[in-house]
Amino acid sequence: MTTDEKHVETRQEAKLFFSRFLLEWYHIQKRDLPWRRHRNPYYIWISEIMLQQTRVDTVIPYFNRFIERFPTVEALADAPEEEVLKCWEGLGYYSRARNLQHAAKQVKENYGGQVPDDRDAVFGLKGVGPYTAGAILSIAFNRPEPAVDGNVMRVLSRYFLIEDDIAKGPTRVKMEKLAAELIPEGEAGSFNQALMELGALICTPKSPRCLPCPVMEHCAARLAGCEASLPVKTKAKPPRPEERLAALVEGRGEHAGRVLIRQRPASGLLARMWELPHWPAPPAEPGGGSGALLPEAAALDRLRRSMSQAGIHARPEEHWMAAEHTFSHIVWTLQVYRCREEAVLPLAAESRAVYLAAPAGRGDSAMAVDADAAQAAAQPQAAALQADEQPALFDSGDAAADAADSGALRWINREDMANYAFPNVFLKLLNSYFEQ
DNA sequence: AATGCGGGGTC
DNA sequence: GACCCAGCATT
Structure with a gap:
């Protein structure tokens, strides 16, 4: 043998x-x-x-x-x-x-x-x-x-x-x-x-x-x-960090007791899930070091512009908490700011026509708000101006979602959470908020 | 072949 | 903090 x-x-x-x-x-x-x-x-x-x-x-x-x-x-x-x-x-x-x-x-x-x-x-x-x-x-x-x-x-x-x-x-x-x-x-x-x-x-x-x-x-x-x-296995590359500013917008008037959530696009990261609106944070000042926190004033200003551009009429008021969310390829650090819905200003005649032509509401708490369309119709020039004011685009792994910013917006209360699917990080934030 | 895509347990 | 888990779709 x-x-x-x-x-x-x-x-x-x-x-x-x-x-x-x-x-x-x-x-x-x-x-x-x-x-x-x-x-x-x-x-x-x-x-x-x-x-x-x-x-x-x-x-x-x-x-x-x-x-x-x-x-x-x-x-x-x-x-x-x-x-x-x-x-x-x-x-x-x-x-x-x-x-x-x-x-x-x-x-x-x-x-x-x-x-x-x-x-x-x-x-x-x-x-x-x-x-x-x-x-x-x-x-x-x-x-x-x-x-x-x-x-x-x-x-x-x-x-x-x-x-x-x-x-x-x-x-x-x-x-x-x-x-x-x-x-x-x-x-x-x-x-x-x-x-x-x-x-x-x-x-x-x-x-x-x-x-x-x-x-x-x-x-x-x-x-x-x-x-x-054993086994032999090549290492995965580490996830890239992303700093983001998130808005917890508290409603007023008919939205009192509710907060604003947004649906993500139909494809890509967390497709069709709901979330608190959030946007990339601009890089901190070079002098502050790479991990430096964005100065409060700059963050509030940035958030105000982002919300306005997204058709969200609200004012950021104060930092609420930070949250981290790890994906296999990205690590989000979310700085969450409490914001207040602003009193709705009287609409211009032009935009009122658009507003009235929009489909009738689908019930109170679940009424969809096409924020982009409403905003674009109501303040086309303001939107254009604000877009111009935006700093040059910086690296964002979520560029498509940020550019489109197209998600439906809804005002929800604690009970409404049962009807929307959230990624865990937002589930925890919202539960924490509603428990207060 | 490489990359995008969640979230959590284990050591 | 690093790893990795009863992987698949897309490019």
Whole structure:
């Protein structure tokens, strides 16, 4: 027997050992999770979308609320998008929610409301990529497809001592081939979940718990003593900082007790979510140092101009608090200022005509205000002047949203918050404000 | 192949 | 504070 053949035999034995003992361990140790209590393909699908880049403990309450509110594919397909977003509020990566509903419509219309069980059909659903397709096919239908996520790549890179960079595309393909070879006959669903369960509970990113690991005996990285340095993964580049000025505008008169919120554009960052209006802060004076806070007067002035340009008639009064919000690629530092709505001035005849021609209000608290149109119509020259007064554009990662500044504005009270989906940072700010 | 896209837990 | 998590869409 040549060395090569001996190596192959050893590796083959290592694979068989791995599959057998991992599966045995899983049957004993698997967690009781809501989506494991039934074999409902819709539940599996929802859970897999929610679990993208998100931990199990975070997902559980969202999953339970979601299937209560949208028990079937059809219920999800027919729901208003705002309700789906509201159900996703705080979970992050909101395009998942919109893609999921898009896919629910696909399933309703193309597959009679039944989650399809063939590879091409599942893969064709919006928001379903290589991992999620494999997860749905194997867990819901026990099809022998690999489901390779970050956990699986970590486990396999250690057990088989694979030093490929898991951030690279080809590495995932390689891992999928390996994972497919490991699936025991008729056990695809359990085996794929076992791999991920091991990654989540035992073979963790830092300080893996090797002693209770069911496959430690043949783990190549453990045997070589390099389990802590695997997997190899190139570092993500750090998020860029962005200083922004936010307005918490308190209404007067008919808006008393309400604050002004704005809806974000339909695409891009936090698409269609609601927020406190905010704008890039101009860079602090060079003399102040890079991290220097904008002087209060300059910030108030800047905010006043931004609001005016956005058609918001309000006066910034005082700094309220700072808030930080970290995305994977941006870090916002929001300086929030309390502002007061200004008394509405008598409208010019020209703008009154536009105002009266506008559609009738849709109820009190939920009445939309097309601020830009109203402002542009009411004060076209003022708007132009103010635009001219603006300092030269400085770097903003949110340039499109800032330039368009097109979101609908609404005055809401505490109870209205139940009808709008907010990113967590604004949820916390608004809750904090209304609690006072 | 690289980048945009949330939010939170862990060490 | 650094990492990274049951990734996908877009370019």
